[in-house]
Amino acid sequence: MKILKSISEVRRVVNNNKNKQIGFVPTMGFLHEGHLSLIKKAREENELVFVSIFVNPTQFGENEDLDSYPRDLERDSNLCLNAGVDYIFLPNANEMYGENFSTFVQVDKLREGLCGKSRPVHFNGVCTVVTKLFNIVKPNKAYFGEKDAQQLAIIKRLVKDLNIDVEIIGCPIVREEDGLAKSSRNSYLSERERIEARVLSMGLKKCKALLESGERDVQALKKVIEEEINKAESSKIDYIEIVDSESLQEVETVKNKILVAIAVFIGKTRLIDNFTFEGEK
Amino acid sequence: MKILKSISEVRRVVNNNKNKQIGFVPTMGFLHEGHLSLIKKAREENELVFVSIFVNPTQFGENEDLDSYPRDLERDSNLCLNAGVDYIFLPNANEMYGENFSTFVQVDKLREGLCGKSRPVHFNGVCTVVTKLFNIVKPNKAYFGEKDAQQLAIIKRLVKDLNIDVEIIGCPIVREEDGLAKSSRNSYLSERERIEARVLSMGLKKCKALLESGERDVQALKKVIEEEINKAESSKIDYIEIVDSESLQEVETVKNKILVAIAVFIGKTRLIDNFTFEGEK
Numbered sequence: 227m228k229i230l231k232s233i234s235e236v237r238r239v240v241n242n243n244k245n246k247q248i249g250f251v252p253t254m255g256f257l258h259e260g261h262l263s264l265i266k267k268a269r270e271e272n273e274l275v276f277v278s279i280f281v282n283p284t285q286f287g288e289n290e291d292l293d294s295y296p297r298d299l300e301r302d303s304n305l306c307l308n309a310g311v312d313y314i315f316l317p318n319a320n321e322m323y324g325e326n327f328s329t330f331v332q333v334d335k336l337r338e339g340l341c342g343k344s345r346p347v348h349f350n351g352v353c354t355v356v357t358k359l360f361n362i363v364k365p366n367k368a369y370f371g372e373k374d375a376q377q378l379a380i381i382k383r384l385v386k387d388l389n390i391d392v393e394i395i396g397c398p399i400v401r402e403e404d405g406l407a408k409s410s411r412n413s414y415l416s417e418r419e420r421i422e423a424r425v426l427s428m429g430l431k432k433c434k435a436l437l438e439s440g441e442r443d444v445q446a447l448k449k450v451i452e453e454e455i456n457k458a459e460s461s462k463i464d465y466i467e468i469v470d471s472e473s474l475q476e477v478e479t480v481k482n483k484i485l486v487a488i489a490v491f492i493g494k495t496r497l498i499d500n501f502t503f504e505g506e507k
Numbered sequence: 508m509k510i511l512k513s514i515s516e517v518r519r520v521v522n523n524n525k526n527k528q529i530g531f532v533p534t535m536g537f538l539h540e541g542h543l544s545l546i547k548k549a550r551e552e553n554e555l556v557f558v559s560i561f562v563n564p565t566q567f568g569e570n571e572d573l574d575s576y577p578r579d580l581e582r583d584s585n586l587c588l589n590a591g592v593d594y595i596f597l598p599n600a601n602e603m604y605g606e607n608f609s610t611f612v613q614v615d616k617l618r619e620g621l622c623g624k625s626r627p628v629h630f631n632g633v634c635t636v637v638t639k640l641f642n643i644v645k646p647n648k649a650y651f652g653e654k655d656a657q658q659l660a661i662i663k664r665l666v667k668d669l670n671i672d673v674e675i676i677g678c679p680i681v682r683e684e685d686g687l688a689k690s691s692r693n694s695y696l697s698e699r700e701r702i703e704a705r706v707l708s709m710g711l712k713k714c715k716a717l718l719e720s721g722e723r724d725v726q727a728l729k730k731v732i733e734e735e736i737n738k739a740e741s742s743k744i745d746y747i748e749i750v751d752s753e754s755l756q757e758v759e760t761v762k763n764k765i766l767v768a769i770a771v772f773i774g775k776t777r778l779i780d781n782f783t784f785e786g787e788k
Contacts, residue, residue: 233670237672244525244526245525324667326616326664326754328615328616328617328664328668329612329613329614329615329634329664329665329668329669330612330613331610331611331612331613331669332610332611332613333609333610334610334611335607335609354669357669358668358669358670361669361670361671361672362670364672383607383609383610384610386605387608387609387610387639388610388612388635388638388639388642389514389639389642389643390642391518391642473607
C-alpha cells in the first residue's frame, strides 16, 4: 500500500493503470466498520482500490465541527493496509483548494430538504469535492454508505447529470450491537450520551414495525419516532422526515419507495440515521 | 466521419479508443473560419478529432436568441468532413438534459464582470455543458476561440479547480477582411449593419496603437474605442472594459497582461471582440 499526497502522484498511478478496474472509497478518515464494509466491497469488485482521506473544509458550515473532527491517520492506514487497499490519497486543503479557487458544483432540489435545512452549504461542498476526487482518481466504481442517504441520492443525481463515467454503489448501514449506526462522530459522545443515542435506531425500528403492520399515515409514523427519541434527556430533534427515496420530496401517505430519515442532537453531537421501505405500488 | 447523436454511442467510441489522443472542439454549429481554425489545430495535434454541435439552451437568457440562433447542419457536416473531423457529436436537448436535471457548475468571480453583467446565467450554462461534454468525450485537449475571452478564462479556471484532466488550448481570433471578428451571429446583420460593425475592430485597433505609443491611462484608452464605436449610427455600447487577463478584474493603469474587451449591439445583434496586451512588468 502506498500513501499519495499530491494530485500529480495519483494522476501518474491512474495513467499507468488505464486498463485496470479502479474502485474508490472517498472518506474523511477516522475509519470505522462502515467504511471498512465499503472498502471490502471495493476490494472484491476491482483490481485497484483507492481510499481518499480528506476532511473537506468546504462541506462544513461556520459553526460546525471542522476543527474538532476526529483524525487518526496511523490507525486509518493500518486499517486500510489490512483491508487490502492499494493506495490512500491523502491531500491537504491547499492541494485540493489552491489559490483563487472559485468553482463549485451544486445539485438543486435534492439538497434543500433534510440535512440541507440545517446545513445549507454542506452539499455544495460535498458535490464539489466528490467531482474533484472522481476527476483525479477516475474510478470505475465508487462506494458510499447508505447512512448518508441524502448524500447518496445527490451524488447519484450529480453523476447522472454531469455524465461522470463512474458507477455509484450504495452500501448498507453498519450498526453497533445496540443498533446505533456507526459514525466517526460517535466518538464525541460521553458515556451517558452513548447509551441514550440508541433512541435513534430504536425509533426507526418501531417505525418500521408500524409500517410492516400496515400503518401508512405519515404523521402516525413520525410520532412513534418522536416519542422514542424524546425518552433520551440529552436529545434534541433536528428533523424526522418521510420522503420519496429518489426525489427526497415529502410524502403524505406511504406509496412507492420511501426514505425515513432522522437527524438528532445528542448533547452537542448531531447524529443521523435512516431506513428505506418499499410501499405498495 | 460519423455523426453520433447519443451519449452512449460516444462512450462506446471513446472506450474503444482509450489509448488514442483525442482532440475536441465544442461548438454551437453554424461553423465559420474561426471554428475551422480550431478544428485544424485539433487535427494537427491529435489522433481522433471530435466536434460537438449543440445549441445549449442553458446558456441563453430568457430574452436572448436561443430560437433564432442560426443552424445549418448540412453545411456544418460538410465543413467538418473536409476538415478531417472523425466524429460529430450532435445531441438534442433531451439527451443532454433529461428528466429532473438539477445540477450546475459555477465559476465565481470570473463570471461576474464583462459579459456576465448583461448575461447573468450565461456562464453557468457554459460551465455545466462544457463539464458534461468533457465527461462524455474525455478529450486530451480541447480547443476554444480567444474571441470568447471571458469564456476561455472561465473554462481554464473550471478545469483547474475541478481537476478535469484536459488541456485547454486557446486559438487566435479569425477576422473578416475588414477586421470584423468572425461570429455565427454576424449572419443576423443587415447589409448596412454589416458595414457599420467594423467599428468594433477599428476601435480596438486604435486602442492598441495608443497602447503601443505608450498610453497607459485606462480612461484615455477606453475613450478612443468609445469614440470609434459611436461613429456607427446603429451601435449601442454594452461595455468597454480593460481588465487583468487572468483575474478579469478591472485595472486602473496598464500593467502585466491586460485584456481589452468590448460588447456592442449593432442594431439588435450583440457582438463581442477583444485583444490582449502585455504591459510592463
